[in-house]
Amino acid sequence: MNEFYPEIEPYQHFLMDVDSQHQIYVEQCGNPQGQPVVFLHGGPGGGCSTNDRRFFDPEKYRIILFDQRGCGRSKPHGCLENNETHFLVSDIDAIRKKLGIAKWHVFGGSWGSTLALVYAQTYPEQVKSLVLRGIYLGRSQDTDWSFSGGGATRLCPDYWQQYLAAFPKNMDLSNYSVQMAYDIMTGDDKALALKVAKAWSIWEIRCCTLIPNQAFVDAATGDQQAWTLARHEAHFMVNNCFLSENQILANTDKIKDIPMTIVHGRYDIVCPFDNAWQLHQKLPHSSLIISEASGHASIEPNTKHHLINATKAMLSVA
Structure with missing residues (x-):
């Protein structure tokens, strides 16, 4: 090997x-x-x-x-x-x-x-x-798979629920969209923006390995890394990756x-x-x-x- x-x-x-x-x-x-x-x-x-x-x-x-x-x-x-x-x-x-x-x-x-x-x-x-x-x-279907209630959320519903828990309790998440996350992460409430960005990053990185690997998650989801990973990804996704x-x-x-x-x-x-x-x-x-x-x-x-x-x-x- x-x-x-x-x-x-x-x-x-x-x-x-x-x-x-x-x-x-x-x-x-x-x-x-x-x-x-x-x-x-x-x-x-x-x-x-x-x-x-x-x-x-x-x-x-x-x-x-x-x-x-x-x-x-x-x-x-x-x-x-x-x-x-x-x-x-x-x-x-x-x-x-x-x-x-x-x-x-x-x-x-x-x-x-x-x-x-x-x-x-x-x-x-x-x-x-x-x-x-x-x-x-x-493609839009690729965004839907991982971040709009698609197949990934059905495979890892526990991780997905923990991600959604980062959103304000008064938000209606029954029609969750990447746009909702993006609006928060680019909004004026920086503490909430970082909270959602970290949750977004943890959701994704936890799904990256077949066998759970907490050290891998921790190494990729510090505040600075999460801030760019989540906000950049959402920015590209809401714009169809500019493609x-x-x-x-x-x-x-x-x-x-x-x-x-x-x-x-x-x-x-x-x-x-x-x-x-x-x-x-x-x-x-x-x-x-x-x-x-x-x-x-x-x-x-x-x-x-x-x-x-x-x-x-x-x-x-x-």
Whole structure:
């Protein structure tokens, strides 16, 4: 079973201006002469972690990570203005140009898979290969599944009830919607906004692993992390991820020639497996690897094993 590569530190990190308001944090790790790969984190609003560097052989890869607008170490923290999918896609390519990279591998999980797919469909000539995990297609049905009383809430009704308990008692939640949560999290009552943001984050992160993992939940739901994860996710969800309905599946012809490995947990509650199945059906030359006994998280043993296998394999892509 593959394990993470050893912990490494960046050999370069900086803040990069992407407009008059936003600066994004960018770092490079591994071998400056290695094959370039960009890591796209989830959320939206999740930010990168030190383990995200460790899916790649540091002797063979030039590993580029960045925190998307408004989250992680990017500034201003929590900013939702000018924070839309097409801006994030432009940021990715601006990083590529700034670093003088002609073509690179792209690795993305969860929301990072959404962003990777939209980026590749926008800039197919710049993408050598794709490794994707926990596919999220950004459709209204995907939001409904996890955050509007869909299948996830039926699988984990106890977790869902604890999430709803964070809302004011006088609110009628019989017609709960993401918009209701978003209005609170972007409202004037900052204490209530943070309470709902934390509850949102705990609900989601608890659903990420097949086996309950409290340490994983605690590490991802501190106040700062919850503030960006929940507010960014709700911001994108109420705006249909700033995509046209079914945009990704409708444009798969643009990326049909890009080598692609899809890794998806069989028992993923956050992003159900049929997302990956539908993508693979549209891209029959892609490789679909079902991570058995796994949910959504990249740290689950089987999923981690398959992802590291995939990064080893993509070194051979010309």
